[in-house]
Each structure stands twice: as structure tokens, then as C-alpha cells.
Amino acid sequence: MSVxxxxxxxxxxxxxxPGAPADGGPEQLALIRETVRRTxxxxxxPRTWRGAALAKELPVARVVVNKGVLHLDQFxxxxxxxxxxxxxxPGVRVRVRFGAGSRNVRAGRREGxxxxxxxxxxxxxxTDYSGALAALAGVVSPEPVLSPExxxxxxxxxxxxxxxxxxxxxxxxxxxxxxxxxxPSPEPLEPPPAPEPGTWARYGQGPGFLxxxxxxxxxxxxxxxxxxxxxxxxxxxxxxxxLSSGRxxxxxxxxGRSAARVDGALTEVLGPGHHALLTADAGPEKRYRQWLxxxxxxxxxxxxxxxxxxxxxQDLGLAVIWEDGDASHSEPHAPLPHAREVLLLRAAHxxxxxxxxxxxxxxxxxxxxxxxxxxxxxxxxxxxRAAAPLVRTVGDLDLARDEGARAAxxxxxxxxxxxxxxxxxxxxxxxxxxxxxxxxSCERCRTPARCAHCSGPLEAPDERALTxxxxxxxxxxxxxxxxxxxxxxxxxxxxxxxxxxxxxxxPAVPVRTSGRDQVLDTVDGRPALVVSTPGAEPxxxxxxxxxxxxxxxxxxxxxxxxxxxxxxxxxxxAAALVRGQSEGGTVVVVAEPTLRPVQAxxxxxxxxxxxxxLADRAELGFPPVSRMAAVSGRAQTLEEFLGAVRLPQxxxxxxxxxxxxxxxxxxxxxxxxxxxxxxERALVRVPPGSGAxxxxxxxTAQAARLTRGSDPVRIRVDPPDIG
Numbered sequence: 001m002s003v004x005x006x007x008x009x010x011x012x013x014x015x016x017x018p019g020a021p022a023d024g025g026p027e028q029l030a031l032i033r034e035t036v037r038r039t040x041x042x043x044x045x046p047r048t049w050r051g052a053a054l055a056k057e058l059p060v061a062r063v064v065v066n067k068g069v070l071h072l073d074q075f076x077x078x079x080x081x082x083x084x085x086x087x088x089x090p091g092v093r094v095r096v097r098f099g100a101g102s103r104n105v106r107a108g109r110r111e112g113x114x115x116x117x118x119x120x121x122x123x124x125x126x127t128d129y130s131g132a133l134a135a136l137a138g139v140v141s142p143e144p145v146l147s148p149e150x151x152x153x154x155x156x157x158x159x160x161x162x163x164x165x166x167x168x169x170x171x172x173x174x175x176x177x178x179x180x181x182x183x184p185s186p187e188p189l190e191p192p193p194a195p196e197p198g199t200w201a202r203y204g205q206g207p208g209f210l211x212x213x214x215x216x217x218x219x220x221x222x223x224x225x226x227x228x229x230x231x232x233x234x235x236x237x238x239x240x241x242x243l244s245s246g247r248x249x250x251x252x253x254x255x256g257r258s259a260a261r262v263d264g265a266l267t268e269v270l271g272p273g274h275h276a277l278l279t280a281d282a283g284p285e286k287r288y289r290q291w292l293x294x295x296x297x298x299x300x301x302x303x304x305x306x307x308x309x310x311x312x313x314q315d316l317g318l319a320v321i322w323e324d325g326d327a328s329h330s331e332p333h334a335p336l337p338h339a340r341e342v343l344l345l346r347a348a349h350x351x352x353x354x355x356x357x358x359x360x361x362x363x364x365x366x367x368x369x370x371x372x373x374x375x376x377x378x379x380x381x382x383x384x385r386a387a388a389p390l391v392r393t394v395g396d397l398d399l400a401r402d403e404g405a406r407a408a409x410x411x412x413x414x415x416x417x418x419x420x421x422x423x424x425x426x427x428x429x430x431x432x433x434x435x436x437x438x439x440x441s442c443e444r445c446r447t448p449a450r451c452a453h454c455s456g457p458l459e460a461p462d463e464r465a466l467t468x469x470x471x472x473x474x475x476x477x478x479x480x481x482x483x484x485x486x487x488x489x490x491x492x493x494x495x496x497x498x499x500x501x502x503x504x505x506x507p508a509v510p511v512r513t514s515g516r517d518q519v520l521d522t523v524d525g526r527p528a529l530v531v532s533t534p535g536a537e538p539x540x541x542x543x544x545x546x547x548x549x550x551x552x553x554x555x556x557x558x559x560x561x562x563x564x565x566x567x568x569x570x571x572x573x574a575a576a577l578v579r580g581q582s583e584g585g586t587v588v589v590v591a592e593p594t595l596r597p598v599q600a601x602x603x604x605x606x607x608x609x610x611x612x613x614l615a616d617r618a619e620l621g622f623p624p625v626s627r628m629a630a631v632s633g634r635a636q637t638l639e640e641f642l643g644a645v646r647l648p649q650x651x652x653x654x655x656x657x658x659x660x661x662x663x664x665x666x667x668x669x670x671x672x673x674x675x676x677x678x679x680e681r682a683l684v685r686v687p688p689g690s691g692a693x694x695x696x697x698x699x700t701a702q703a704a705r706l707t708r709g710s711d712p713v714r715i716r717v718d719p720p721d722i723g
Contacts, residue, residue: 049079049081049083049135049136052081052082052083052135053081053082054079054080054081054082054135055080055081055082055084055085055088056082056085057085057125058080058123058124058125059079059080059125060077060078060079060080060123060124060125060126060127060133061077061078061079061080061088061094061120061122061123061124061136062075062076062077062078062120062121062122062123062124063075063076063077063078063094063096063118063119063120063121063136064076064118064119064121064151064165064166064169065096065098065116065117065118065166066116066117066118066166066169066170067098067116067164067166068163068164068166068167068170068334069164069706070163070164070699070702070703070706071703071704071706071707072164073158073164073165073166073703075121075122076096076098076118077124077127077128077129077133078094078096078133078134078135078136079133079134079135079136080123080135080136081135081136084136084138084139086142087139087142088120088123088136088139089120089123089142089144090120090121090122090123090144090146090148091119091120091121091144091145091146091147092119092120092139092140092141092142092143092144092145092146093117093118093119093139093140093141093143093145093176094117094118094119094120094136094137094138094139094140095115095116095117095118095136095137095138095139095140096115096116096118096134096136096137097111097113097114097115097116097134097137098113098114098115098116099113099114111134113134115137117140119145119146119169119173121146121151140176141176141178141181143181143292145173145176145295146169146173147295147312149312149349149350150172150173150310150312152349153172153310153342153345153346153349154168154169154172154310155168156345156349157335157337157341157342157345158335159692159695159696159699160337160341160345160691160692160695160717161335161336161337161695161717161718162335162629162695162696162698162699162702162715162717163334163335163336163699164334164335167333167334167335168335168337170333171307171310171331171333171337172310173310174284174287174288174291174307175284175288176288177284177285177288177289179285180285180286180288180289180292181288181292183289185289185292185293185296185298185299186273186293186298186299187298188297188298188299188300189273189274191243191244191245191246191300192240192243192244192269192270192271192274193244194210194211194214194240194241194244195210195214195237195240195241195244195269196237197210197237198233198234198237199230199233199234200234200237200238202226202379202383202387203223203226203377203378203379203383204378204379204380205221205375205377206234206377209221209238209355209377210237210238210241211241212353213238213241213242213244213245213317213318213353214241214242214244214245215245216245216246216247216317217353218317218347218351218352218353218354219353219375220347220353220354220355220368220373220374220375221354221355221356221374221375221376221377222356222357222361222365222366222368222369222374222375222376222377223355223356223357223358223377223378224358224359224360224361224376224377224378224379224606224607225357225358225359226359226379226383226384226387226388227359227387227388227389227572227575227576227577227578227580227604228387228543228576228580229539229543231322231357231359232258232261232262232264232265233265233268233269235251235262235265235320235322235357236262236265236266236268236269236270237269238318238320238355239251239266239269239270239275239301239303239318239320240269240270241318242301242317242318242353243270243274243300243301243317245317246315247300247315247316247317247318247352248300248301248302248313248314248315248316248317248318249300249301249302249313249316249317249318249319249320250301250302250308250309250311250313250316250318250319250320250343250346251301251302251303251304251308251320251321251322252303252304252305252306252308252309252320252321252322252329252339252343253303253304253305253321253322253323254305254306254322254323254326254328254329255305255326255328255535256279256280256281256305257519257521258322258323259277259279259303259304259305260521261539262303262322263275263277263303266301266303270301273299274299274300274301275299275300275301275302275303276290276291276293276294276299276301276302276303276304276311277290277302277303277304278290278291278294278302278303278304278305278307278308278311279304279305279308280305280307291311291312294311294312294313294314295312297314300313300314300315301313305328306328306329306331306339309337309339309342309343309346310342316346316350316352317352317353318352318353318354318355319343319346319347319350319352319353319354319355320343320354320355320356320357321339321340321343321355321356321357322357322358323357323358323359323360323569323573324339324340324356324358324362324364324365325358325360325362325565325566325569326535326569327720330720335717336716336717338718338720340356340364341718354374355377356368356374358569358606359572359573359576359606360568360569360572360573360606361606361607361609361610362565362569362610363562363565363610363613363614363617363624364624365610366607366610366611366613366614367614367624367625370611370614376607378607384604385581385604386580386581386582387580388575388580388581388604389546389547389575389578389579389580389581389585389586389587390581390585390586390587391575391586391587391588391589391601391602391604392413392417392586392587392588392589393588393589393590393591393592393593393598393602394411394413394414394588394589394590394591395591395592395593395594411590413588414548414550414588414590415505417546417548417586417588418502418506418529418546418548420545420546420584420586421544421545421546421586422506422509422527422529422545423527423545424527424545424584425525425526425527425540425542425543425544425545425579426523426524426525426526426527426528426529426530426540426544426545427527427528427529427530427544427545427546427547427548428530428532428537428540428544428546428547428548428574428577428578429498429502429529429530429531429532429547429548429550430532430533430534430537430547430548430549430550430570430571430574431498431531431532431533431550431551432533432534432550432551432552432554432555432570440458440459440460440466440488442480442482442483442485442487442488447480447481447482447483449475449478449480449488451468451473451475452475452478458475458478458488460488466478466488498531498550499511499512499513499529499531502529502531503529506529509527509528509529510528510529511528511529511530511531512528512529512530512531513530513531513532514530514531514532514533514536514537514538515532515533515536516533516536519536519538520532520536520538521538521539522538522539522540522541523538523539523540523541524540524541525540525541525542527545530544532574534555534570534573534574535570535573537573537574537577539577540577542579543577543578543579543580543583543585544577544578544579544585545578545579545584545585545586546578546585546586546587546588547574547575547577547578547586547587547588548587548588548590549571549574549575549587549588549589549590549591550590551590552567552571552589552590552591552592552598553590553591553592555567555570556591556592556595556597560721560722561617561622561623561721561722562720562721564595564596564597564609564613565597565609565610565613567591567597568597568600568601568606568609569606571589571597571601572601572604572606574587575587575601587601589601596609596612597609621685621687623718623722624718625688626685626686626687626688627685627686627687627688627690627691627694627717627718628683628684628685628686628717628718628719628722629683629684629694629695629698629715629716629717629718629719630681630682630683630684630715630716630719630722631681631682631683631684631698631713631714631715632659632673632679632680632681632682632713632714632716633679633680633711633712633713633714634677634678634679634680634711635656635678635679635680637710637711637712637713638656638679638680638681638682638713639656640710641701641702641705641713642656642682644701644704644705645697645698645700645701646697646700646701647684647686647694647697648686648690648693648694648697650686650687650690651684651685651686651690651694651697652684652685652686653682653683653684653685654682654683654684654685655680655681655682655683656680656681656682657680657681657682658678658679658680658681659673659678659679659680659681683719683722684698691717694717695717698715698717699715702715
């Protein structure tokens with residue numbers, strides 16, 4: 001038996017009653033007699049199809065239903081009425097009844113239950129279910145949207161992340177838009193010619209990579225892109241090389257701004273009509289129309305954001321992910337897959353080429369190279385020095401000796417870089433946190449300023465009154481308990497406040513901000529100060545003349561295993577927008593120069609930093625060398641789950657530990673405990689080779705709890721943040 005959901009198919013046109021004519025001629029009398037005769041013929045009732053004949057061939061449809069709970073993660077068989085025989089083909093959306101129970105059987109047909117959506121995955125001559133089958137309630141649309149390849153990918157993703165197939169299909173297949181579905185897709189264009197290497201010649205193996213793609217090969221590479229504006233064009237050339245071999249290509253980028261840049265480059269290299277842009281900004285109708293064009297084979301190349309990782313590109317020849325370290329690539333909905341891992345699965349299943357590109361380098365990318373699965377695609381040091389800006393550092397000792405830094409927001413070296421940069425173009429200022437109210441610390445020793453009554457953080461929202469952020473008490477007589485100093489400065493100042501301070505310091509220069517309230521895509525090449533939060537930096541025409549990376553210690557000091565890697569990625573992303581050293585481009589980073597991420601930025605060696613991080617994690621048994629899952633829930637629920645789950649023998653359970661309550665002033669994020677509840681989290685770690693067994697064990701234990709009606713736990717395989 002089975003269940004599902006969708007829209008109801010109209011039973012028959014016989015439900016329509018003819019309109020009454022003005023006269024009563026013989027033709028009308030004959031029509032009335034025919035109508036009466038037809039009403040005496042038994043007809044199937046809507047949705048149940050009681051008494052209706054079944055399809056003569058393949059009368060059984062195997063359906064995956066839209067029920068994401070794990071204990072129902074299986075296919076269900078339904079009877080196919082003869083009237084739906086032609087439309088109910090594999091891959092189409094259907095409506096089915098689910099939850100009727102074995103007692104609701106009439107005339108050999110199961111009836112009742114609620115209507116839900118589903119997809120037909122197979123037509124069969126018989127069923128291995130021993131009871132009576134319910135009939136398909138209706139076919140939502142005859143458009144096949146779930147191919148065997150997409151179904152297989154969804155199953156693999158569900159298994160890897162201990163999730164259900166239905167949850168993955170909700171991510172993989174977009175909602176139907178009838179208007180878009182009714183429009184034909186354009187005719188596919190002829191493959192373009194193989195492109196010239198262009199700026200790929202700057203990389204030693206770049207031209208060879210393009211030649212392998214154009215000849216139908218499947219090279220796999222981790223590409224450390226040079227700083228500058230050329231990476232969208234280089235991605236477009238790689239896509240053109242794959243298309244020239246008669247195959248398809250898929251590019252997944254972290255945000256709409258990056259997608260727009262690659263979209264423009266693809267149009268320039270390929271011309272219009274060769275690729276589809278899949279982003280949320282397009283709107284449901286246009287996005288679904290583009291998706292259908294890809295599914296129908298009218299378009300062979302796709303660029304899009306996270307959801308495009310499941311795009312049904314036919315004969316996929318190249319899978320690309322850009323900036324895999326960006327948090328936007330991590331799906332917030334169950335089963336929480338990461339775009340990088342999905343594309344790796346696609347590359348393995350489809351035996352196609354794979355390209356992981358970024359101006360920085362994640363530990364996962366370094367692992368692909370270290371294991372030999374992918375080859376490094378890098379430029380030599382001479383090319384790096386020509387393209388990268390000059391990076392200078394300001395550490396704690398420099399700040400202590402800098403009289404200007406004590407009295408002002410910026411150290412003297414930063415002021416000098418700003419003044420020089422504004423002579424020839426815009427200057428970028430990156431601040432690590434949004435907001436306006438600063439957290440305060442001792443100006444001399446940097447000890448956080450706290451309330452003497454409740455130890456809450458002190459604030460000065462109007463730049464005069466010093467109060468506690470927790471109890472609200474006045475703290476006018478504050479002094480540092482560590483060194484006795486009485487002067488304060490902000491630990492981290494947000495973009496808005498920084499813009500105000502710079503505006504006062506440079507009154508003749510326009511100041512623009514890019515962050516939470518408004519993200520700028522581009523700025524022109526005229527002198528200006530551009531204050532931005534990480535990830536929101538606009539592209540400057542001709543590149544920035546200089547960049548300031550402020551409060552680096554705040555990014556490096558986060559309690560996260562990836563703090564150093566993430567800080568370096570953010571810095572390099574911003575510094576890559578600055579002109580090369582030969583053109584006078586300068587970057588000043590306010591961070592301790594002896595730290596590994598700062599040294600990697602100065603040398604412009606993100607790959608080397610990732611290799612050293614990988615070695616450290618291998619020694620400690622941290623991901624990605626090991627596989628890890630986070631399991632969270634109420635204390636008793638978590639204890640019961642950990643006691644019941646049959647983990648692999650080489651599994652190690654870390655914890656559980658209490659989960660720190662989320663800030664009530666910010667929106668809830670996926671994974672946060674429900675308001676007012678205290679949750680705990682345990683980490684389960686296994687060595688390489690046991691990841692699939694771990695996911696299977698967690699999935700089985702979760703399904704058993706759901707079958708018994710017990711409270712489920714929250715499972716996340718490969719959590720991005722483990723503290």
C-alpha cells in the first residue's frame with residue numbers, strides 16, 4: 001500500500017452539464033436523451049476510482065510519497081486506473097491517499113486516508129505487497145520531473161546524511177508552476193567550439209585541464225584562483241570546454257552576486273541561450289521554466305546558488321563549486337547536505353570532471369589533493385606575487401607603541417594606507433561584525449569591561465553614558481580590575497559606526513557601507529571609503545587601491561575549530577578585490593603577525609595553510625580526517641537515544657554537553673533548541689571508512705524512535721560548527 005500528496009485529477013468531462021438552449025429543437029432533445037443515457041452508466045468516483053478498471057499493462061505504480069519521516073522512508077505501491085494509464089509515467093507528480101489502514105477495503109480496493117503528494121518512480125506488472133492496494137488519486141502533471149539519475153542521487157544524499165529520500169526530493173525538485181510548465185522550451189543549440197586558454201595560461205596545468213575537458217575527459221582539480229577579477233571568465237571557459245565535448249556543465253556559487261558575475265561571463269563566452277541561471281531572485285515561474293529547460297535537455301549548462309546542486313543537467317560532464325568554504329553552501333533544511341559533498345557524489349556517480357575553485361583553500365579541499373583524488377591547479381609564485389597586493393600587519397606591540405591608535409579608531413599605518421589609497425581610487429574597510437552598539441574593553445590591556453554588580457558587558461550606546469547591558473546599572477566609576485586603567489575603547493565596532501568615524505576623519509571623501517541592511521554589488525573607481533562586513537564586499541571598478549582588515553583578533557578568537565580557516569578565507573576574499581602590488585595595491589590587517597592565518601595571508605599561501613591545518617586535525621582525529629555527527633535533544637531523550645543506537649565498534653562518543661542558549665534578540669537558526677528548552681549535544685566520531693556505517697546506525701535508531709512515537713533527536717552529519 002501507499003500514500004502521497006498532490007493535486008486531484010479531474011475525473012471526467014461528464015461532470016460538465018450542457019447549457020440550456022433558447023429553443024427546443026430536435027437536436028436539443030437528442031442531446032438531452034444522450035445525457036440521460038450516460039448518467040445511467042456506473043462511473044468511478046473521484047480519487048477512489050471505486051469500480052474503475054485498472055491499466056491493462058503495468059497496473060501497479062511504485063511511488064515515493066512526500067512523508068519525510070524516517071520510518072516511512074520507502075516506496076509504496078498503488079493501483080493505476082485505466083484512465084490514468086497514459087499520464088502516470090515514471091517521474092511524474094501524483095496525488096495519492098495515505099494512512100487508510102488495512103480495514104478500509106471495498107471491492108478489493110483500499111480507500112480513505114489523507115491526500116498527499118508523491119512521484120511515480122516505476123510502473124510494474126505486479127506488487128510484492130500482500131494486501132489490497134489503493135488507487136492513484138490523480139496525476140498532477142504529465143511532465144516527468146524525477147529522472148532515475150536524480151532519484152539515485154537523492155537516495156545517495158539521504159543515506160550519507162542519515163536522512164529521508166522525501167526530504168532530499170523536496171530540495172531537489174522545485175515546486176510546480178503550471179504556467180511555466182505549459183510553455184515549450186527552446187530548441188537546444190549546437191555545442192560551442194573548444195575555447196582558447198585565455199587567463200588559464202597563468203596556471204601551469206590550466207591549459208591542459210581545458211584540453212582534457214574538451215576531449216571528453218574527466219579531470220578532477222582543486223583550483224586556487226589568483227586574486228583579481230578573472231575567475232568568472234575562467235569558470236566560463238571551463239564550462240565552454242565541457243560543452244564543446246557535447247556534455248553538460250554545472251556551476252554552484254555561494255550567492256546571487258557571484259551567480260550574476262558568472263552568468264555575465266558565460267553570456268560573453270558562449271552567447272545567449274547556452275546556459276540557465278537558477279537563483280531565488282528569478283522568481284518561481286522563471287526559475288521553474290529555466291529548470292524545465294535543463295530537465296528537457298534544451299539547455300546543457302547551469303550556474304546557480306545552493307539549490308542548483310541538484311539541477312538535472314543531462315549527460316553531466318563537469319561539476320564546479322566555487323568558494324566551498326562559504327556557509328551559504330550548507331543547506332539549512334533536512335537532511336542538511338553541503339553542496340560540495342553533493343557535487344562530489346555527482347562526480348563519482350556520473351564519472352564526470354570536478355573542479356573546486358576558490359581564492360582561498362578549505363581543509364576539505366586540501367584533503368582531496370592529499371588523498372590523490374584531485375590534482376592541484378595553482379599558479380607559480382611569480383604569478384602570485386604579480387597578482388596579489390602587498391600585505392602589511394599591525395599587531396598588539398605595534399598598537400601599544402602607536403599613540404595614534406590609542407586615541408583613534410585606526411593605527412597610524414592604517415591611516416597612512418587610507419590616505420595613499422584615496423589618491424588613486426576607492427579603499428575597502430572590512431569590519432568583522434554588524435551593528436552599532438560597541439562592546440567595550442580596557443584601552444591598555446584589552447580586558448573586557450564588565451559590570452561590578454552582575455558581570456554583564458558594559459555599553460555606551462550614546463558614546464557618553466556607560467551602563468551594563470544586562471542589568472542596566474550605571475557604571476560611571478569603572479576601572480579595569482587587571483591593570484587599573486580607566487579609559488575604554490570598543491573591542492569590535494560595526495560597519496555603521498566605523499563609517500561615521502571615517503567620515504569625520506575624511507570629510508571630503510564619500511563613505512559607503514555594505515552589510516546587513518544593504519549589500520552593494522559594485523562601486524565605481526572614484527576615491528571613496530567602502531565599509532563592509534565580511535562577505536558583503538562590493539567589486540570595485542579597476543580594483544580597490546587599498547584595503548583595511550580591522551579587528552582580526554575578533555575573527556581569530558571565535559570558539560570554533562574553523563576560526564583560523566574562516567578568518568583567512570574572509571581576509572583573502574576581501575584582499576583579492578585589491579589591485580596587485582605592481583599597481584600599488586596595499587592591504588593592512590590588524591592582527592597578531594605571528595599567527596598562522598596572518599602569516600598565510602602575508603605570503604598569500606592559503607593552500608599551505610590548509611595543508612598544515614589538515615595535518616593538525618589528522619593528529620587530533622578531527623574532521624575531515626574523521627567523520628563526525630552531532631546528536632542533540634533534551635537530556636533524557638539524548639541519553640535514551642545514545643543508549644539504544646548500535647554504533648560502529650570504532651565509534652567514539654564525546655559528551656554530551658549543554659547547548660548554550662541562543663541570543664533571544666536574534667532570529668532562531670536551524671538547529672537551535674526550542675525557546676525555553678534546555679538541550680544537550682553529543683558528538684559521535686568514527687575513523688575514515690566508517691562514515692556510512694555511522695549514518696546508517698543513526699538513521700535506524702531515529703526511525704525506531706519515531707515508530708514507537710518517542711521524541712526524536714536532532715541529527716546532523718558533518719556539522720560545520722563543532723566548537
